[in-house]
Amino acid sequence: MDSALRLVNPQREAERRWVHLAVARLGQEAARSADTHLLKLEFPGFRGIGFYFKDESAHPSGSLKHRLARSLFLYALCNGRLRDGQSVVDASSGSTAISEAWFARLLGLPFVAVMPACTAPGKIQGVQALGGECELVDDPAQVYARAAAHAARGACHLDQFGLAERATDWRGNNNIAESIVGQMALEAEPEPTWIVCGAGTGGTSATIGRYLRYRRLATQLCVAEPAGGAFARGWRSRDAGARAGQPTLIEGIGRPQVEPGFLFDVVDRVVEVPDSASIAAAWLLEELLGRRYGGSSGTNLVACLQLAATMRARGERGSIVSLLCDRGERYAQTLFDPAWLAARGIDLAPWDAALRASLRDGRPPVPAGAG
Ligand SMILES: *Cc1c(COP(=O)(O)O)cnc(C)c1O
Numbered sequence: 001m002d003s004a005l006r007l008v009n010p011q012r013e014a015e016r017r018w019v020h021l022a023v024a025r026l027g028q029e030a031a032r033s034a035d036t037h038l039l040k041l042e043f044p045g046f047r048g049i050g051f052y053f054k055d056e057s058a059h060p061s062g063s064l065k066h067r068l069a070r071s072l073f074l075y076a077l078c079n080g081r082l083r084d085g086q087s088v089v090d091a092s093s094g095s096t097a098i099s100e101a102w103f104a105r106l107l108g109l110p111f112v113a114v115m116p117a118c119t120a121p122g123k124i125q126g127v128q129a130l131g132g133e134c135e136l137v138d139d140p141a142q143v144y145a146r147a148a149a150h151a152a153r154g155a156c157h158l159d160q161f162g163l164a165e166r167a168t169d170w171r172g173n174n175n176i177a178e179s180i181v182g183q184m185a186l187e188a189e190p191e192p193t194w195i196v197c198g199a200g201t202g203g204t205s206a207t208i209g210r211y212l213r214y215r216r217l218a219t220q221l222c223v224a225e226p227a228g229g230a231f232a233r234g235w236r237s238r239d240a241g242a243r244a245g246q247p248t249l250i251e252g253i254g255r256p257q258v259e260p261g262f263l264f265d266v267v268d269r270v271v272e273v274p275d276s277a278s279i280a281a282a283w284l285l286e287e288l289l290g291r292r293y294g295g296s297s298g299t300n301l302v303a304c305l306q307l308a309a310t311m312r313a314r315g316e317r318g319s320i321v322s323l324l325c326d327r328g329e330r331y332a333q334t335l336f337d338p339a340w341l342a343a344r345g346i347d348l349a350p351w352d353a354a355l356r357a358s359l360r361d362g363r364p365p366v367p368a369g370a371g
Helices: 010-032 065-078 095-107 121-129 140-152 160-167 176-183 203-214 230-237 275-289 295-313 338-343 349-361
Strands: 038-041 049-055 088-091 111-116 133-137 194-197 220-226 269-273 318-324
Touching (some): 065 095, 088 095, 095 121, 176 203, 220 295, 269 295
Parallel strands (some): 194 318
Antiparallel strands (some): 038 049
């Protein structure tokens, strides 16, 4: 395969050979992986509206970050930033770290994840099980500086927050948007009224928003955000300096600050969802789909119902597509542990009732007694 590679400098030639090998390995991995399912749900309260959930937990490393990690490694390799034997580092709230550890192992590279100490234990174990090292920091705002310190000592910083939006090929290459649009082709309402996703790095919303324009679709993009998150606050005033008004228990989304990959202009609406609603919805998803998904999948479901209630009130038919972002098993000791919830004063009952009423009656999910 590399017989044609003739560089003057033998060391550069050896380095380049390894890059070719690594790129080939990523290509093999992509060829071995199947696309993720688009699961359809219908609810009695929303006749004429089809709900579709793309199961990103089905990736080999368990979340939508599998796509991002593959892109970040490819981007680092093709930019000449990653060499044989070099260690790899990133700052992550967990899902990205698991996927990056997975790809680092595939390429035979050491990997360090810098993560907040409050990250779900299931995710820390996930990284370690793949041979990655976890460096836990008490102050979540410190993760960037720690990752940069590793990079200063020679590690390759994959930089999910800095590069998510550009490492993914937004025009195609089986990105998540192209996959969704293709999978909807034979449906009754193939052009979704809404696509709903969260914003962590902002990579998913950037890719979907750009692709919708590129393909000239009328579909609108909604970001489902934990109440008071920086994306929501920044989006309203187009303020890149916005900060979250409150922390969230929902991992992967609800960033404390506006990340470099947040492209406000391609987002048509932001729906803010209280944490209790997201968690109650994650529990409900298990009942609806027979499997556990993480908190951000619950956030998405709540936003979908909000949008669907508006469509129904206007007498619109259509389809809404959203994502199941990661596997719920990761949160067995947190979101799915009643004692953990009780210790944080979270009562799921009012939101559980509100969500069930919404599915039944087609009204927006609002707990009794709330405004
Ligand atoms: C990263 C992440 C998201 C958000 O996706 P981005 O493309 O980073 O904006 C949502 N849910 C989970 C569980 C995540 O890990």
